[in-house]
Structures are given as C-alpha cells and as structure tokens.
Amino acid sequence: MTKKIFDILPPSRLAQEPVKSLPKMQPNRLINWRSVVLGLIVLVGLAAGLYQVFGTEFILYLEPDTKITNLETEFQIDGQAEEIDFEENILPGYLIVRQAIEEQSFTASEEETRESRAKGVIQVYNTETPVRGITLVATTRFLSSNGVYFYTPESVYLPPAKIEDGRTVPSSVDVPVEAMDPGEASNIGPTKFSVPGLLGTDLYDKIYGESQEPMTGGAIERLPKVAQADLRQAEESLKSGLVEKLITQLESEDADRVVLSEAIEVEVLSIEASVEAGDLVETFSAQLEAEARALVFSQLEMEEFLAEKIKQRLGQEYLVVPGSLYLDYRIFSFDSEEEALRGNLKFSAEVYRDLEEDHWIEQLPGLSRDEVKEILLADVRIKAFQFRLKPFWLRQVPEKDKVTIELRVKP
Numbered sequence: 001m002t003k004k005i006f007d008i009l010p011p012s013r014l015a016q017e018p019v020k021s022l023p024k025m026q027p028n029r030l031i032n033w034r035s036v037v038l039g040l041i042v043l044v045g046l047a048a049g050l051y052q053v054f055g056t057e058f059i060l061y062l063e064p065d066t067k068i069t070n071l072e073t074e075f076q077i078d079g080q081a082e083e084i085d086f087e088e089n090i091l092p093g094y095l096i097v098r099q100a101i102e103e104q105s106f107t108a109s110e111e112e113t114r115e116s117r118a119k120g121v122i123q124v125y126n127t128e129t130p131v132r133g134i135t136l137v138a139t140t141r142f143l144s145s146n147g148v149y150f151y152t153p154e155s156v157y158l159p160p161a162k163i164e165d166g167r168t169v170p171s172s173v174d175v176p177v178e179a180m181d182p183g184e185a186s187n188i189g190p191t192k193f194s195v196p197g198l199l200g201t202d203l204y205d206k207i208y209g210e211s212q213e214p215m216t217g218g219a220i221e222r223l224p225k226v227a228q229a230d231l232r233q234a235e236e237s238l239k240s241g242l243v244e245k246l247i248t249q250l251e252s253e254d255a256d257r258v259v260l261s262e263a264i265e266v267e268v269l270s271i272e273a274s275v276e277a278g279d280l281v282e283t284f285s286a287q288l289e290a291e292a293r294a295l296v297f298s299q300l301e302m303e304e305f306l307a308e309k310i311k312q313r314l315g316q317e318y319l320v321v322p323g324s325l326y327l328d329y330r331i332f333s334f335d336s337e338e339e340a341l342r343g344n345l346k347f348s349a350e351v352y353r354d355l356e357e358d359h360w361i362e363q364l365p366g367l368s369r370d371e372v373k374e375i376l377l378a379d380v381r382i383k384a385f386q387f388r389l390k391p392f393w394l395r396q397v398p399e400k401d402k403v404t405i406e407l408r409v410k411p
Contacts, residue, residue, distance in 0.1 A: 055390065056389075056394060057402050058394075058402060058403045059387060059390075059404045060364070060385065060404070060405050060406070061385060062406070064352035064381060064383060064409060065353075065380070065381060066352045066409070068348060068350055068351075069310060069314065069349055069351050070346070070347075071346075072346045073089060073306075073345055073347075074342070075089045075343060075344075076091070076341065076343075077090075077092075077295055078090050078091070078093060078339065079340065081093070084305055086305065086308050086309075091297055091298075091305055092301065093296060093297040094295070094296060094339075095293060095294070095296075096294045097291065097292070098249075098291070099291050099292075100242050100246060100289075100290060101287065102241045103238075103285065103288070104241060105283055106234045106237070106284055106285070107282065108226045108230055110225040111223065112224075114219075115182035115183070115220050115221075116218060116219045117178050118150075118178070118216060119176070119177070119216065120177060120215035121175065121176055122177050123172050123210050123212065124172060124207065125170040125172045125207070126158035126160065126171045126173075126207060127161055127208075128161060129161065129168055131163065133157060133159050133160045135155060135158070136195070138152065138154050138155045139151050139152070140152050140195065142193040142194070142195060143193060146188060148179065148185065148188055149181070150177040150178060150180065151177060151178060152175050152177050156175050158207065159173070175209070183220045184218050184219055185218065186218035190214060192208065192210050193208065194209075195208070225278065225280050226278065231273055234286040235288065238287075239288065239290070243266065243292065246294065257299070258302060259296050260329055260331065263294060264295075265294075265336045266292050267291045269290055269291060271289070273285070293336040295339055306327075306345075306347055306349070310349060318353055319351065319354055320349045320350070321350040321410070323411045324349050324350035326348045327346075328346040330343055330344045350411050352381070352409065353381045354381075355407065357405040360405055362400060364397045364403060365400045367396065368396055369389065372397060
C-alpha cells in the first residue's frame, strides 16, 4: 500500500497538535557612549600630563655674530719651560733626536760635447810624365766629388809612374785620411778625390785619389756630465727630503705635535754618491745618513696662547671659532743645544663674543614664545636663532633642567 506524505498537516492532525510558540527575544541593551568618551578624555589628559611632566623640552639653537681679526705677536719655544708664560710669550717645547737615512736619484745638469772626424783610406795615383816621384806634405787636403774635405796627417811619397809599351801606368799609394770637420756629414761613401792645393799647376790633373770603402766615424755627441754643483745640490736635496719625512713621521705619531722645518737641525754623518764630478752619466744616486734634532711644541697650547692674545686685544668675552685659526710662522733663530726657538707669528681667526649659554638657561624658563623671540632679537651678539618647544602645544619654556642650548659655530 502506498504511503502518503503530507507537506501540510491535514485539519484533523492540526487540531490534535498544539502550536509551539518561538522563544521570546531579549531586547538589545544600548552602549553607553558618554562613558566611553569621558574615559578617552581622561586617558588623553593623563597622557598629556605625564608627557608635560616627563617629555617636555625646549631646544634653542644660537648662531653668534662673528668677525675676522688679524694679529701679530713674537713668541718663544723653550724646551725647559713647563707651562705657557703669557706675559713673556713663552710656550713649552721638547727636543726629539732621530737618526735617518735618505736616498734619492738625480740628473746631471751639464753637457760635454764630443766630436769625432770621419776616417778612411784613399788610393792616391801619380800619372805625372815625364815620370817622377811626388811627395805630398803632411796636412795635404783632398776634396771629394761631393765637396767634403779630408787631409793626410803625415807626408806621403808617390812613386813615379811606369811606361809600359808606350803607355803610362800610374803608381798608387794607400793614404790614410781624416775629415777636416767633425760630424756625420763626412761619413761619405766611395768616391773620387782631387788635390785642391795643386789647382793651377800641371800636377792638378796628374795627382788624384779614389776611395774603395766608405769614410766612417764622424760624429758630434752631447753627453750628460755630472758637475760639482750637482753633488752639492744633491746633498741639500737629501737634507730637505730627510726633514720632510721627519716632519711627516713626527706629526703622525702625535696629532697635537707641531714640527717646523726651521726648527730642525741636520748633522750629516755620511754621504755617498755613485759618481764623481766630471763623470759622463745622465743620472746618479746619492745616500745621506744624518742625525736630526727637532724642537716641537703643542698645537693646543699654541691655540690657547693665541686665544689669550685675542682676548687681550679685543676683550675677555671674545672666543675663537674652532678651526678658523690661520698661522704664518717666521723663525728668527733656533738652537738645538739650548732647546730654544724664537720667531714671529702672524695669525688670523674668526671670533665671536661669548653667548653665555648658562645665562639663557637661567633666564628663559617661564617665558612665552614671543618673549623669547623679543629677548633674542635684542641681543647684538646673536646673528641667528631657532628654537623648538616639545610638545608643540606648550606656550611657555619649561623649567631649566629641560632647556638645551646648542651653539652653531663653524669657520
């Protein structure tokens, strides 16, 4: 039997089964926004109060008004002094003794000219008839076909020619010759020669010469030559090089150390050169062994000394901008045995009047922004300023332990 399924209950069952009611919905409770806002205000106020107590700060940046001053003073460096004597212009120094070796290469400054004449052999012929012997005296000249003169250093005898079968057979002699002038122009190839001294005589066409090999050896050379002055200059250059290296070395050992070249004495222990005066070389080397004695002093103490001189001239309130000092030393005398140096010093510096930062820290607390500006603008010592209040809503400078003053000074 087929079972029926009802999507909708029939009326008979509907009457039998009671209808079930849905659960009762609880009403939503409203959020108390007023309490939330009040809580936030309290938290913000508490945070602001804590920040104002512990996080407040006043930072003032001051740039002083500066000027350049130029002064001059005499000074002494004394190896026996222990402190600066501002009245006598004496600064303490100390002597350093070092032994060193310096070696350099040098170039010869002079030249020597060396000349050589071309040499060779001429076969001289005698065709004179009637036949007879001819003697050519020493220094007899021979002229080549291309116009170069040669001469024979010694006298030459030319035997007479021979007559064979009615013909003249010339005699010949090999004659060593040398060019009249030095240089490469006399280095000529095989050619014919005449004897210009016989010009105008019957022998001019009867006596002649001919070379089978080229003439060689003619030259003019300019060779470098070491002068005595080169050796003296080498010694001075070695001394200067040793002093420069010593200055670099001493200053690198102590950044506060001042080493003047005029305050170094060099005693030469030995000097050796690879050449002697007159040697024909282009370059040579030399080595110097010496003992150097240097009187040095402190840069900081010199700056302190000059700062005091500026105060004596301009006023005690003047200070030197760090790094602005320019010094020009002129040394009068130096005695390493006495450990004493005397000189003159021209110097310039950028200076400013003391802004007394502690004074501002005491004066500014409790003042408003406008009052701070008014006071700073009225101070002629100040070129420019800038300040910050933290937090930004503060209207007055906080207590002095929260005040910071920073100077902006640079050369």
